[in-house]
Amino acid sequence: MAEITAAAVKSLREKTGLPMMECKKALSEVGGDEEKAIELLRKAGQKTAEKQAGRKTAAGRIAVYADMAAGVGAIVELKCETAPVAANDEFIALANDLVRQLATGPGAATPEELLAQPSPGKPEMTLQEQRDELYNRIRENFQFERFARIDGPCGGYAHHNGAVGVLLEVDGGTSELAKDVCMHIAAMRPTVISKDDLDPNEVAKEREILAEAARGEGKPENIITKMVEGRLRNYYAIYCLEDQVFVKAEDGKTTVGQVAKQAGMKLKRFVHWELAKE
Helix, strand or coil: CCCCCHHHHHHHHHHHCCCHHHHHHHHHHCCCCHHHHHHHHHHHHHHHHHHHCCCCCCEEEEEEEEECCCCEEEEEEEEECCHHHHCCHHHHHHHHHHHHHHHHCCCCCCHHHHHCCECCCCCCCEHHHHHHHHHHHHCCCCEEEEEEEECCCEEEEECCCCCEEEEEEEECCCHHHHHHHHHHHHHHCCCECCHHHCCHHHHHHHHHHHHHHHHHCCCCHHHHHHHHHHHHHHHHHHHEHHHCECCCCCCCCCEHHHHHHHCCCEEEEEEEEECCCC
């Protein structure tokens, strides 16, 4: 059996990030061949990952990539078990590589299809290999299931802690304004672009509730309709992006729709995700 030197163990540890004893054991099993030891450790890590797949992933981060000029945007959610791992630089890099490849690559219909593609940050690896390598060092359950891509000019925003992300498709305007609107969406949580996108049945229900409230106030029927339409503005401002007062409006009353119109920007659709809880 080949002698396993301390230098060989140290070298393998530096490349894999795994404990010294695991590295020494792997080298012993393959006669000191470092490449075979790396492969052995990778396979062992995959088996461990399969066993841990059911563990809760209560932390993670959302990553966003948006390029107005290229006309593409993407958003992904990468989950892990603990907050310290979610803040790990390599975990952040993996999330960013996933979303960048999704946006700039050929696209993907499944997580497996995306993971099989090359990593933008580590071209010598696939995203799957990058994920497995990181798992082998951290040994936490990673889950990657939620992702979306928009083929069109997009603005994007991800909160600094990765807990919130927004992707917004637009026509016209600037990337700066598109990002500002994304930040507004993250803060104000609209559900649709405009009142035309609301469920007509829900609007009709709200209209009837407001009408009954007006009758309860003793208002005459001939003015209730106008009152209801006026009060519906508050309802629209809760759910409709265009009807919300822009968070950066200096006058405190200019709506997102008005700001977009002034800039020649059409708001088309958005994806707003908050880190899923388990």
